[in-house]
Amino acid sequence: MKSKIGIITVSDRASAGVYDDLSGKAIIETLDEYLISPWEEIYKVIPDEQDIIEATMIEMADEQNCSLIVTTGGTGPSKRDVTPEATENVCDRMMPGFGELMRQESLKFVPTAILSRQTAGLRKDSLIVNLPGKPKSIRECLDAVFPAIPYCLDLMEQPFMECDEKVIKVFRPKAK
Amino acid sequence: MKSKIGIITVSDRASAGVYDDLSGKAIIETLDEYLISPWEEIYKVIPDEQDIIEATMIEMADEQNCSLIVTTGGTGPSKRDVTPEATENVCDRMMPGFGELMRQESLKFVPTAILSRQTAGLRKDSLIVNLPGKPKSIRECLDAVFPAIPYCLDLMEQPFMECDEKVIKVFRPKAK
Amino acid sequence: MKSKIGIITVSDRASAGVYDDLSGKAIIETLDEYLISPWEEIYKVIPDEQDIIEATMIEMADEQNCSLIVTTGGTGPSKRDVTPEATENVCDRMMPGFGELMRQESLKFVPTAILSRQTAGLRKDSLIVNLPGKPKSIRECLDAVFPAIPYCLDLMEQPFMECDEKVIKVFRPKAK
Secondary structure, three states: OOEEEEEEEEOHHHHOOOOOOHHHHHHHHHHHHHEOOOEEEEEEEEOOOHHHHHHHHHHHHHHOOOOEEEEEOOOOOOOOOOHHHHHHHHOOEEOHHHHHHHHHHHHOOOHHHHHOOOOEEEEOOEEEEEEOOOHHHHHHHHHHHHHHHHHHHHHOOOOOOOEOOOOOOOOOOOOO | OOEEEEEEEEOHHHHOOOOOOHHHHHHHHHHHHHEOOOEEEEEEEEOOOHHHHHHHHHHHHHHOOOOEEEEEOOOOOOOOOOHHHHHHHHOOEEOHHHHHHHHHHHHOOOHHHHHOOOOEEEEOOEEEEEEOOOHHHHHHHHHHHHHHHHHHHHHOOOOOOOEOOOOOOOOOOOOO | OOEEEEEEEEOHHHHOOOOOOHHHHHHHHHHHHHEOOOEEEEEEEEOOOHHHHHHHHHHHHHHOOOOEEEEEOOOOOOOOOOHHHHHHHHOOEEOHHHHHHHHHHHHOOOHHHHHOOOOEEEEOOEEEEEEOOOHHHHHHHHHHHHHHHHHHHHHOOOOOOOEOOOOOOOOOOOOO
């Protein structure tokens, strides 16, 4: 069965066409490199408006049945940055380990990594993960957390994801 | 004075008798190895039902006066995993450092450690700590966080815990 | 433009005059060593009362327009320790990376670092950061997180902070 993955770029300027959305494209390219099982993208570019972010996440989770939804943008301390708040509002249960590991990973490169407010959580059967805004940091963070995602989706009874292990080493613990 | 420690195994299958509760027993054995001061266990095996988990924690804290309550199970992303939510609901104040350190510790062994949603918190005079579900990970996590627990209980004016320092090195900062 | 920094010592005993507030003074001395751009301190010593802590933070943020507010004390597990709860209550958006990094930093010195419940967050245009209670730990934590603070305040359109780079290496990512 095909995996459905939602990609949400949250950016006032990209959504207004002021500049091209390089971040969302970087995510799609990275997933294309990772995944060898079939997958379909649902891709949206929206402004930094909390209600629009929430509505987009809800639609991708509940109506489009995306097993994984990743966001880029809106996780910093600027006034318009509200992606983590939207994520917490739509999720039933939070996954603090994702934000912790991404910040720790980014801290290897820049001390300002602690300003990133990224989080992750579960809405019903969908995993929602906030990624940073810059293409370079997106790849660093995805490389850090993606090894745990296919097993997480297994536990949530979502379609099996198979990855190219020359690109990313996914881990699935053996059954007891 | 004797320490009272609550041990809660949260598992649909163990509570239905489908299999033996190895995890709760692993906790009791580990505490027996650690502690040389007297202690008493209050041990329960219950299903993954949030209201039952909460009621059990409340009873152990408020009625049985356990200074420490540890749980095992129910911290993953599966639909029935709600132990962290129950913990947050019954606690007045959270202790984020426990979950952070346990995930960091488990990350040395498996990249799926970030899927663990373990937390810890304080309900009145009781410290509640979520441990993972598997005996091997339980020991790794207890070895990581237990050195801070006796001093935490001192600050909460609970019975003094003394540990076998050949087994676990507990730390108590000197008074100012 | 001058930076305004609020320093709040939260301590029943220091506020009652039982002992001198060494912690608040340690923060002021450290900031004096760090900063070469002009700044003004708003300094208060208050008891561990959640409503007083909240009112003090609100006044410093909304009326005195402090761009940065740091607290010391009240972040442990003792019954009277409620500084993190007050911080969460007055903040619109949380910054989990600060507490994570400070605990990680303190863990290099003492295993009881996980007992610290320090957090940070944003109230409108002010950044609020909880520091530990002891002067030695305050300096360790400030040295760890301060490199990210001036850029955070830039993003919040607050006065530019310039630091003595022989004392602290501040980081500002280059504009895209």
